[in-house]
Amino acid sequence: MKEIKILFYEFNESVKIAFDQIRANKMRSILTALGVIIGILAVTLMGTAINGIDKGFDNSLSMIGYDVLYVQKWPWANVDDWWNYRNRRRIKTDYAEQLNKMIEAAPNTELITAVPQGVNIKSVKYEDNQVKGVFLLGTTDEYPIISTVDLKEGRFFSTIESRTGRPVCVIGYDIADALFPNGSAVDKVVQIGGVQCRVIGVLAKQGKFLGLFSFDSQAIIPLELLQKHFGETNNDRVVVKIKDKTRTLEAKDELTGLMRRVRGLLPDQKDDFSINEQQAFKSTLDPIKSGIALAGLFITGLSLFVGAIGIMNITFVSVKERTKEIGTRKALGARRRTILMQFLIEAVSICLVGGIVGLLLAWGMSMAIGAAASSFPVSFSFDLVIVGMAASILTGIFSGFAPAFSASKLDPVVALRYE
Amino acid sequence: MERAIRPKGKLVIQIEGVTKEYKMGDEIVKALRGVSLSIYRNEYVAIMGPSGSGKSTMMNLLGCLDTPTAGKYEFNGKNVAAMEDDELAAIRNKEIGFVFQTFNLLPRSDALANVELPLVYAGVSGEERRNRALAALESVGLGSRVHHKPNELSGGQRQRVAIARALVNNPSIILADEPTGNLDTKTSIDIMNVFEDLYNKGNTIIVVTHEEDIARHARRVVRLRDGLIESDKTISEEYLMQA
Structure with missing residues (x-):
């Protein structure tokens, strides 16, 4: 003391x-x-x-989303044995429908819904202005469920527009800014890869993703429309929203099981798809x-x-x-x-x-x-x-x-x- | 060597056959060559000697600033010769009040803070510390200058602050090293009067000096030469008999 x-x-x-x-x-x-x-x-x-x-x-x-899983051909992490992935079958956008049926039938599912996304790179033109290398996304009217993006103006496409593949589009902030510097983009008709589409909405500014890829320079059209004109690609994917982001692992397991059924894999066959989430990036x-x-x-x-x-x-x-x-x-x-x-x-x-x-x-x-x-x-x-x-x-x-x-x-x- | 005076009180310092050697380069210097000395409570001792006599070494040993190379040194019955640094520090803090030739006050602290310092190291609480320091300053006649810094005080006043600092922890001995060496004659007499006063109040005082005039104030004079005690006499033997 x-x-x-x-x-x-x-x-x-x-x-x-x-x-x-x-x-x-x-x-x-x-x-x-x-x-x-x-x-x-x-x-x-x-x-x-x-x-x-x-x-x-x-x-x-967070732009990728904390509570979504991406079903894709390639994993997001670096792989050494790329040849094992190259020969995988494509992920088809209609898997989304099959998955949704199974999710509905499952009693204690961790999953909410699956949304298909067709992916392409195209130019967007309005009169003399053109934006090249636009990330073009074909999806359904359920896209807002899995996305963190807000609309700056206009609206997203409706179920009918989505199902029938109407020539409508929602464009990113930067594209709107580049093509329509002095006024609203809504209701203007732009050419996406040569296809005429009416702009019905503009996305709010998001910033760049890791300084490389910007969600602000993407355009979204109905999946029907995308596939009618541009077909399928290796980058097509299905995005699945999960119920609880703290139970990502369980959700991943469940989704893996569902995807194996969709793909018709036998028990001794390896997964021929990847389920990606932001954790992999992290x-x-x-x-x-x-x-x-x-x-x-x-x-x-x-x-x-x-x-x-x-x-x-x-x-x-x-x-x-x-x-x-x-x-x-x-x-x-x-x-x-x-x-x-x-x-x-x-x-x-x-x-x-x-x-x-x-x-x-x-x-x-x-x-x-x-x-x-x-x-x-x-x-x-x-x-x-x-x-x-x-x-x-x-x-x-x-x-x-x-x-x-x-x-x-x-x-x-x-x-x-x-x- | 016969001890010349009759013991009055309790034995405070007991030194027997103490030697002190220093290494100076390759050479070994023998500063003390076997010294024995006993000092009792309420003695007033002057330790004298020319430079090189071992006077400073003696004072360092008495003040527990240093330990002997060989021999016995007991302070209030405690064996100081074998103590570690921090134990010596505790002895210095509680048992010894130092008064230096150059006053050694902390320049940026006022008189009160300077006097409080030994109490800080003793773990005395703030209020008691202050009261005791004020009382000590009062007793050396500086009650009105407690908030003066050393550079605002005269030489004599500075030495009084130092004496108050030496007193404040009620030490067993007050050890003064040439206390008037930096003072004029008149002020020197004032300071020696302060010591006289303290002696009369029952304090034990050891003054190390080379000035006969100062030594005259003591009651006993110990003379050193070449590391040995040359003489140890009462003041009457030392001076009055000569006269």
Whole structure:
């Protein structure tokens, strides 16, 4: 108990001395803290960038949908034995109908509904304007069930339009923007791969998926229409919505069983289809993400390390300058621990002040970057404050320890005689 | 060596056959060559000697700043010679009040904070610490200057702060190393009067000095030469008999 009390008083005393010292040596303290400020600024900005990338990935993954499974010929993960996949039979869009019948008949199913999606790449034209390489999706009126996309204006196609393959289309934000810069796209007739379609809806802006593929440059038409003009492709797929996204595995198992029945596979035959979900993407992306994070933090960490060396240097100077004071304190009963703590706290205080300033700057800068370039992924968070503060304290302890230890080991006789 | 004065109180310091050797490069310097000394409660001892006599080494040992190479040193019956750094620190904190030639006050702390410092290390709580420090400053006549920083005080006042700091933890001995070395004659007399006062109140005082004028204030004079005790006499033997 007594020991804890002593420790507490010594701690208070040390904090007081530390701030006295910082005040007494303002210029020196500011310059030393500058190293830490820059270090923490760099690390925190890197942190905001990593956070931003993280958020971007999450956004992108949520575009795929957390509660849908994709039945496709190819898996989303990288495969080494691609030849085993190449010869798989195509996924036919009418599997959706068969699946839906089975889902309806199953009592405790994890699945809600299956929606077919035919896929193609075509150009979209309106008068003299043209958008090439548009991701063309043929689907049914049930598409909104499995999609996270909202409509900016207009409507999605109806059951009748879907069944009869009417020449109508819903286009992405970027296509609408490119073809109809000054006005509504709705009710205009565009040419999709040479087929005339009336625009009935425009999708809300979604942003890019991982910066590569944008849902904003897709066009959606009835599946009937797509297949009438462009036929089937290897990329056709069936998208199945599940009931509970926490039970993806069970849903996947069930869907696998259903698909095996649809495909007529015997028990000893391997699956000749893939069931994909965003998790597969995530597991491919996560190592990339952490690679970027590690490299970034390492490089910015170096600048913090330089700051730490500055602190170490100045603490050594401080110990040298105050050798006599250390001797006096020891004569008055300061133990090794007391002296060690005093100088550690001094180093940590400078680091902490530097860290706070660095964090404030980082916060300001990430705000500024966010305002100036909204597409640049920065995201400041409370976690970063905690990490930043912890990093400053650790830097202080790391850089203060050697000088503080040398101070604590000083012989009081020698220290008192020091001039 | 015969001890010249009659013991009055409890034995505080007992040194027997103490030696101290330093390594200076390849050479071994013998600063003390076998010294024996006993100091009792409420003695007022001056330790004298020319430079190189082992006076400083003696003071470091007495002050538990250092331990002897060989020999016995007991402080209040505790074997100090075998203690570790932190145990010595505790002894210094509780049993010894230091007064230095250069005052050794913390420049950025006011008089009160300087006097409180030994109590901080002793784990005395804030309010009691303050009260005891104020009382100590009062007792050396600085009750009105408790919030002055050292650079706002005269040399004599600084030394009074240092004496208050030495007193504040009620030590067994007050150990003063050339306490008037940086003071003018008049102020020196003032400071020696403070010591006289403390002695009369029952404190044990050891003054290390090379000035005869200062030693005259003590009641017993121990002279060192070449690492040995040359003489150990009462003040009357030392000075009055000469006269």
